[in-house]
Amino acid sequence: MKTTLRRVVAAAFLWAVFPAHAMQRIAVLPAGSPAEAVKDLKQAFSALLKDSSFVEEFQKTTKTFPRYTVGPEGEKLVKRITQAPPEVKNIVRTYTESK
Secondary structure: OOHHHHHHHHHHHHHHHHHHHHHOOOOOOOOOOOHHHHHHHHHHHHHHOOOHHHHHHHHHHHOOOOOOOOOHHHHHHHHHHHOOOHHHHHHHHHHHOOO
């Protein structure tokens, strides 16, 4: 594999895996959603982390601990993912497409 391709693949991995792993899954609301809905969603995810049954099932299923990044830090992660360079997006898209 050429060095340039290796760098692009490595960048794709960093762009796709690390931010996604930090969030586990992405939950977003459309732009212009009511502030009350945004607040409720943030509170719901915060409550999940305090729910021992959820945490136990999550760990059993994923073999990892649940972590949620909400608010400004979560918004930064989403922005980073959506602003990945085109070559990185193409590699991630190709890798994640159903075969």
